[in-house]
Amino acid sequence: MSQTLVQKILAKSVDKPYVEIGEILEPKVDLAMSHENAALVINQFLEIFKGTTYEPLVWDPDKIAIIFDHRVPAESSKTATNQKKVREFVNKQGISKFHDIRGDLGGICHQILPEYGYIQPGKVIVGTDSHTTSHGALGAFAFGIGATEMAAVWALGRILNVEVPASIKVIVNGDFPPYVFPKDLILYLIGQISAEGANYKVLEFCGETISKMKTSGRLTICNMSVEAGATAGIVAPDNETVRFLRDEAGYTGEIEFIESDANADYERIIEIDVSKLEPQIACPHTVDNVKPIGEVEGIPVQQIVIGSCTNGRLDDLKVAAEILQDRKVSPNTRMLIFPASAKIYNQALDLGYISVFTKAGALVMNPGCGPCLGIHQGALGDGERALSTTNRNFKGRMGNPNSEVYLCSPAVAAASAITGVITHPKKGAN
Amino acid sequence: MAKVLWKFGDDISTDIIYPGRYMATVLPTETPQFAFADIPELNRLLNQDASVEGDIIVAGKNFGCGSSREQAVSTLKGHNLIIIAKDFARIFLQNAINLGLKIIICPEIEAEKDDELIIESDKIVNVTNNSTFNIKPLPKAHQAIIDAGGLIPYVRLKLSERFSHSK
Numbered sequence: 001m002s003q004t005l006v007q008k009i010l011a012k013s014v015d016k017p018y019v020e021i022g023e024i025l026e027p028k029v030d031l032a033m034s035h036e037n038a039a040l041v042i043n044q045f046l047e048i049f050k051g052t053t054y055e056p057l058v059w060d061p062d063k064i065a066i067i068f069d070h071r072v073p074a075e076s077s078k079t080a081t082n083q084k085k086v087r088e089f090v091n092k093q094g095i096s097k098f099h100d101i102r103g104d105l106g107g108i109c110h111q112i113l114p115e116y117g118y119i120q121p122g123k124v125i126v127g128t129d130s131h132t133t134s135h136g137a138l139g140a141f142a143f144g145i146g147a148t149e150m151a152a153v154w155a156l157g158r159i160l161n162v163e164v165p166a167s168i169k170v171i172v173n174g175d176f177p178p179y180v181f182p183k184d185l186i187l188y189l190i191g192q193i194s195a196e197g198a199n200y201k202v203l204e205f206c207g208e209t210i211s212k213m214k215t216s217g218r219l220t221i222c223n224m225s226v227e228a229g230a231t232a233g234i235v236a237p238d239n240e241t242v243r244f245l246r247d248e249a250g251y252t253g254e255i256e257f258i259e260s261d262a263n264a265d266y267e268r269i270i271e272i273d274v275s276k277l278e279p280q281i282a283c284p285h286t287v288d289n290v291k292p293i294g295e296v297e298g299i300p301v302q303q304i305v306i307g308s309c310t311n312g313r314l315d316d317l318k319v320a321a322e323i324l325q326d327r328k329v330s331p332n333t334r335m336l337i338f339p340a341s342a343k344i345y346n347q348a349l350d351l352g353y354i355s356v357f358t359k360a361g362a363l364v365m366n367p368g369c370g371p372c373l374g375i376h377q378g379a380l381g382d383g384e385r386a387l388s389t390t391n392r393n394f395k396g397r398m399g400n401p402n403s404e405v406y407l408c409s410p411a412v413a414a415a416s417a418i419t420g421v422i423t424h425p426k427k428g429a430n
Numbered sequence: 431m432a433k434v435l436w437k438f439g440d441d442i443s444t445d446i447i448y449p450g451r452y453m454a455t456v457l458p459t460e461t462p463q464f465a466f467a468d469i470p471e472l473n474r475l476l477n478q479d480a481s482v483e484g485d486i487i488v489a490g491k492n493f494g495c496g497s498s499r500e501q502a503v504s505t506l507k508g509h510n511l512i513i514i515a516k517d518f519a520r521i522f523l524q525n526a527i528n529l530g531l532k533i534i535i536c537p538e539i540e541a542e543k544d545d546e547l548i549i550e551s552d553k554i555v556n557v558t559n560n561s562t563f564n565i566k567p568l569p570k571a572h573q574a575i576i577d578a579g580g581l582i583p584y585v586r587l588k589l590s591e592r593f594s595h596s597k
Contacts, residue, residue: 024571040500041457048585054593071454078454130498130521146500146525147456152585156592163571195441195493198522229492231520252570286441373450373497394443394496399451401468 002143044151059157063321065097067109075376102418107341110309117251121237137218139237166267172209174275184219187280191290199229204369215244282407285318307338311389323352323414329361330420338370374399444502462508483510492524528581590595
């Protein structure tokens with residue numbers, strides 16, 4: 001029987017040769033990731049064991065990853081106390097994949113997991129963060145869950161009652177024009193199929209454009225698959241996956257090649273040619289309110305953000321540095337740059353990107369989620385507009401319901417920083 | 431009979447239900463005060479002295495889209511609200527079932543603020559506008575958790591399997 005990539009991964013996770021779409025399974029979990037919300041997971045985990053005779057020990061401390069990123073360094077005593085509680089739990093349980101607030105090992109969870117080789121093809125990954133879909137970039141089945149669900153995973157090592165999802169095949173062909181990037185592709189797709197167009201489905205990306213795309217770009221498109229409602233995004237592992245795991249992540253173990261059968265059953269097939277794609281902008285207040293840049297050029301923006309689990313990688317900083325080299329951030333805006341991890345920050349230092357940014361007048365901030373979710377670092381004022389490479393523009397997202405967030409690629413963000421208005425990078429670079 | 435406390439359109443995100451700046455507050459006992467904090471009128475209705483228990487929030491498509499934050503469910507559960515939506519985002523729906531928040535998928539629902547509704551097993555009767563709408567069953571994958579009264583009691587039932595197999 002033919003199966004999709006995700007059917008095959010789930011079949012393996014329950015030691016079966018074949019599973020049906022719609023079948024209900026309890027897959028074994030290969031990696032369970034949390035960030036600061038581990039504080040709530042711990043609370044729910046201890047609740048499960050209350051009134052039982054069992055000792056509250058996690059099923060496998062080597063299969064749990066905890067990464068502080070949402071509020072680093074702590075913005076309040078409450079957060080600091082929660083982080084302290086998590087640290088104590090990590091030590092007590094012997095959780096090995098722990099990334100604290102550090103300038104060498106820290107960063108955003110969705111960057112740290114691939115960067116340290118924690119993700120491999122064919123694995124089942126769950127995370128208490130909706131952007132866990134990112135890790136499909138390496139051929140894993142990775143999806144977001146809530147804190148109580150994670151507590152159940154910590155207790156049992158399985159994820160309960162998962163319905164095998166149907167897949168939507170997204171075939172992408174053509175070469176990206178200059179100044180057009182994977183971010184533009186995923187924004188375009190979300191605009192086409194809507195914020196719930198892939199609800200309960202997997203977006204499986206393939207085609208020559210995906211084959212040529214680096215893992216950093218695949219992480220961007222899988223990351224934002226959830227903004228179309230998808231359970232997961234996924235790319236079948238290939239030579240690029242091996243290159244990334246060996247050369248960038250330093251992973252030395254086995255790598256499993258796994259792909260959908262030729263006649264696998266897809267819910268829908270979508271074909272996209274990127275060769276004529278323009279830079280795309282998601283306008284307030286939904287991610288599917290996507291317009292080609294020509295329709296929004298010239299709109300003034302008071303804050304520009306480059307960073308996040310979507311677009312804070314070295315390739316993103318490189319694009320921005322090339323545009324900002326010997327240029328100045330407009331006095332009418334302010335620019336905040338958040339490298340996605342400490343490793344990227346240090347690489348950007350060595351490559352000179354950081355000094356390009358600071359000389360241009362941008363603020364280079366510490367690795368972490370930054371202002372993406374409106375907790376600290378870079379809240380917006382009433383009536384202000386942000387242009388950001390992050391993934392969500394919901395009302396209030398950047399800390400103020402009386403402000404607006406526009407989403408774009410790093411190239412558009414950098415070009416617009418020079419002018420203070422939304423600007424096509426081909427103009428900003430001149 | 432229950433009253434519609436508030437009516438929303440489509441795509442109500444978890445940032446609307448529970449703004450990110452309150453995410454350092456995690457305990458289900460503490461989250462209810464911040465429900466819909468950026469909609470002051472609704473937040474006031476929820477936190478006033480008069481009980482809203484059993485009142486209904488009606489919404490369009492994709493309610494609870496965005497973040498996986500479980501606070502978006504515990505904050506509503508704390509007020510014992512019932513959420514009726516045309517459909518729900520996946521993670522929100524799963525969290526709601528796990529925590530025992532009452533949610534109903536009703537693809538055709540039409541109701542306005544202050545309408546009176548009767549919720550039956552398979553349909554909703556809007557007494558105010560004299561119409562009836564079918565309920566779509568929750569995904570069958572979740573029935574076992576619903577039957578157990580939420581995820582925590584369900585997992586307790588399963589703990590013996592783990593400890594008999596291993597360690």
